[in-house]
Amino acid sequence: MSGTPQRLSRSHHGAVPLPETPARxxxxxxxxxxxxxxxxxxxxxxxxxxxxxxxxxxxxxxxxxxxxxxxxxxxxxxxxxxxxxxxxxxxxxxxxxxxxxxxxxxxxxxxxxxxxxxxxxxxxxxxxxxxxxxxxxxxxxxxxxxxxxxxxxxxxxxxxxxxxxxxxxxxxxxxxxxxxxxxxxxxxxxxxxxxxxxxxxxxxxxxxxxxxxxxxxxxxxxxxxxxxxxxxxxxxxxxxxxxxxxxxxxxxxxxxxxxxxxxxxxxxxxxxxxxxxxxxxSTEVGRYEDMKVRLLNGTHSLIAYLGALQNAETIPDAVGRPAIERAARAVLAHEYTPSIQVPTGVDIAEYERQLFLRWGNTALGHKTSQVGTDGSVKLRQRIPEPALRLLDRGEMPHMIALTVAAYLSCIAPRPGFDPGPFAAAMKDAARERLIPLAGSARTGADLAAASITDLRLFGADLADRPAFIERVGELVDTIERDGVSAAITESVTAAETDIRSRASEVPA
Structure with missing residues (x-):
C-alpha cells in the first residue's frame, strides 16, 4: 500500500464489517x-x-x-x-x-x-x-x-x-x-x-x-x-x-x-x-477452570521455561522439539489430567489434541518470554493441587518438579549458569527476592528450599514437602550441570518408571 494510510475510524475501516456504536x-x-x-x-x-x-x-x-x-x-x-x-x-x-x-x-x-x-x-x-x-x-x-x-x-x-x-x-x-x-x-x-x-x-x-x-x-x-x-x-x-x-x-x-x-x-x-x-x-465452571489452568496453562509454563533454556524464542519452536513435546505430553498424561474432573460433554482426548495444535501454531509466534513472565504468581495457581494430590499418595510429581526447577533456572540462575536471553527477558515480581537467594545457594537444593519453604513461593502446603523440594533441587543441579535435555530425560524416565512400578503392584 503506497503512501500513509488513514487512521482506522468509523469512516475508514476497509471491507471489514463494523457494527453501530452501542447507544449506552x-x-x-x-x-x-x-x-x-x-x-x-x-x-x-x-x-x-x-x-x-x-x-x-x-x-x-x-x-x-x-x-x-x-x-x-x-x-x-x-x-x-x-x-x-x-x-x-x-x-x-x-x-x-x-x-x-x-x-x-x-x-x-x-x-x-x-x-x-x-x-x-x-x-x-x-x-x-x-x-x-x-x-x-x-x-x-x-x-x-x-x-x-x-x-x-x-x-x-x-x-x-x-x-x-x-x-x-x-x-x-x-x-x-x-x-x-x-x-x-x-x-x-x-x-x-x-x-x-x-x-x-x-x-x-x-x-x-x-x-x-x-x-x-x-x-x-x-x-x-x-x-x-x-x-x-x-x-x-x-x-x-x-x-x-x-x-x-x-x-x-x-x-x-x-x-x-x-x-x-x-x-x-x-x-x-x-x-x-x-x-x-454452566454449573461446572470449576471443572472448566481446572482443565484450563492445569492442562493448558500449567503445561504452557513448562514448555516456556524448557524452551527458553534451550534458546527457543517461541512456543511453537519449543514444543516442536521432541524432548520438550515429550515432557509436555508426560505432565499432561501423568500429573495434570488425572487431577481434574472433566466437564460434562468435553472430549478430553480431543481437548488435549487441540492443545498441541494451538501450541504449534507457527503463524501466531507466541513468545516463551511472554508465557514465562510472572511465573511466581501463575505457578501458584497451577501446580500446588495436582502436586499435592500425588505427594499425598506417596508419589512424586516429577514433571511438576521439573517445571519449578526450570522456572528457578530461568528467573534466578545460580552464579555461573546462563539461562539465555529469552529467560532473561521474562519479568517476575519475585526475581528481586530470588536472585540473592540464588547467589548464596551452594546447590540446587539450597535454592529450592529457600524459594519454596522460606519464601513460600507456591503457598504453605508445598513449603512443607521436603521430598518435593529435594527433587526440585536435584533437577536444578541437573539443568546446570548436564543441560535441560538431560533434566527432561531424567524426569520423564522417572515418571514413566514410577507408573510401571505402580502398575506392577496392582493385583491381577
Whole structure:
C-alpha cells in the first residue's frame, strides 16, 4: 500500500464489517489490554448483534495510556487479527463507548461502578491485580497500596476500587450489580468477593456496614473461565493488518482461532446474550477452570521455561522439539489430567489434541518470554493441587518438579549458569527476592528450599514437602550441570518408571 494510510475510524475501516456504536454502556471493564479486546469484546459484539441491549463497554486501563490514546484516536475501535497457518482474518468488535486510565482518573472508576447504568463490571487485571497474600489467600492488608486505599481518598488498587464503588453504589442507587472476574484464579468469583469483603471488613464498622449488607444482598460474583491465546502486538503485525484494512490500526490484537468462555449464570442485573458468541453457561465452571489452568496453562509454563533454556524464542519452536513435546505430553498424561474432573460433554482426548495444535501454531509466534513472565504468581495457581494430590499418595510429581526447577533456572540462575536471553527477558515480581537467594545457594537444593519453604513461593502446603523440594533441587543441579535435555530425560524416565512400578503392584 503506497503512501500513509488513514487512521482506522468509523469512516475508514476497509471491507471489514463494523457494527453501530452501542447507544449506552452497561459494562465497565477493568484491564483494557489485548486479551479483553480479543475475548470479552468479541463475545459482547456477537451478543449485541444477536439480541441487542445496552451492553456497550467502558474500558479502563490501569496505568498505561497507550491503548486508551489509540482507541480515542480511532473512534474507540481496534481490530482483532485471528491468525492460523492457513492465514489471517480481521474483525472489529466496535463495542466500546469510552475508555480512560484509572491512574489518571481514579475517582472516575469508583463513580462508574456506582453508576446504576453499569450493570456488570468485568476484570482482566491478571493474577497480580488482586492484592491477595500468597501465604493466606486473604487481602494483603500490609500492601502499601491497600493501606492507602483503606485510609481513604481515591483508591488505586483493583480491590479498593471495587470495594469503594460498591460502597458508593449502596449509599446512592442501591441498584444490583454483577462483578465478573475473567482472570486465571481458582473459583475467581468467590475469591474476588472474599477480597472485596476483606477490604470492607477492614474499614471502621460505621463506614463498611452498609456496603457489606449490600454486597451480600445485591452483588453477584459468578465465576468464569476464559481461554484464548493472545500474543503481544508487533510492528510487523501492525503493518500487515493495516495493509489488509486499508487503514492504520495502532493497536491490532493477534489471537488464535480457538476461544472459550465458561460462566456461571448468576447475574444480579441481567447480562448480554454471550452464548451467541459461543460462551457456555454452566454449573461446572470449576471443572472448566481446572482443565484450563492445569492442562493448558500449567503445561504452557513448562514448555516456556524448557524452551527458553534451550534458546527457543517461541512456543511453537519449543514444543516442536521432541524432548520438550515429550515432557509436555508426560505432565499432561501423568500429573495434570488425572487431577481434574472433566466437564460434562468435553472430549478430553480431543481437548488435549487441540492443545498441541494451538501450541504449534507457527503463524501466531507466541513468545516463551511472554508465557514465562510472572511465573511466581501463575505457578501458584497451577501446580500446588495436582502436586499435592500425588505427594499425598506417596508419589512424586516429577514433571511438576521439573517445571519449578526450570522456572528457578530461568528467573534466578545460580552464579555461573546462563539461562539465555529469552529467560532473561521474562519479568517476575519475585526475581528481586530470588536472585540473592540464588547467589548464596551452594546447590540446587539450597535454592529450592529457600524459594519454596522460606519464601513460600507456591503457598504453605508445598513449603512443607521436603521430598518435593529435594527433587526440585536435584533437577536444578541437573539443568546446570548436564543441560535441560538431560533434566527432561531424567524426569520423564522417572515418571514413566514410577507408573510401571505402580502398575506392577496392582493385583491381577
Amino acid at each position: 454502556a452497561g459494562i465497565l471493564h477493568l484491564g483494557l489490554g489485548s486479551f479483553h479486546r480479543a475475548h470479552q469484546a468479541v463475545y459482547t459484539a456477537a451478543a449485541i448483534a444477536a439480541d441487542g441491549g445496552d451492553w456497550g463497554i467502558v474500558g479502563v486501563a490501569s496505568r498505561s495510556r497507550t491503548v486508551v490514546d489509540a482507541m480515542r484516536a480511532q473512534d474507540l475501535l481496534s481490530s482483532v487479527a485471528t491468525i492460523s497457518p492457513e492465514g489471517m482474518s480481521l474483525s472489529i468488535p466496535g463495542v466500546h463507548t469510552d475508555a480512560f486510565v484509572a491512574a489518571d482518573e481514579p475517582q472516575r472508576v469508583v463513580e462508574s461502578i456506582a453508576d446504576p447504568g453499569i450493570r456488570i463490571v468485568t476484570l482482566t487485571v491478571t493474577e497480580n491485580g488482586y492484592s491477595s497474600s500468597p501465604a493466606t489467600g486473604h487481602l494483603d492488608t500490609a500492601d502499601p497500596t491497600i493501606v492507602s486505599d483503606l485510609r481513604g481518598g481515591h483508591p488505586r488498587s483493583t480491590i479498593g476500587q471495587l470495594a469503594r464503588g460498591v460502597q458508593r453504589r449502596a449509599a446512592a442507587s442501591g441498584a444490583p450489580l454483577t462483578i465478573l472476574s475473567c482472570d486465571n484464579l481458582a473459583a475467581n468469583g468467590a475469591r474476588t468477593k472474599a477480597l472485596v469483603r476483606d477490604f470492607l471488613e477492614a474499614l471502621p464498622a460505621s463506614e463498611g456496614a452498609e456496603a457489606l449488607a449490600f454486597l451480600e444482598s445485591s452483588v453477584s460474583f459468578p465465576s468464569s473461565m476464559v481461554d484464548r491465546i493472545v500474543p503481544s502486538t508487533t510492528p510487523a503485525l501492525r503493518s500487515e493488518v493495516s495493509s489488509l484494512l486499508g487503514a492504520w490500526d495502532e493497536i491490532p490484537v493477534p489471537a488464535e482461532p480457538f476461544t472459550m468462555w465458561a460462566i456461571e449464570d448468576d447475574f444480579a442485573a441481567g447480562r448480554p446474550a454471550w452464548e451467541a458468541g459461543g460462551a457456555v453457561f
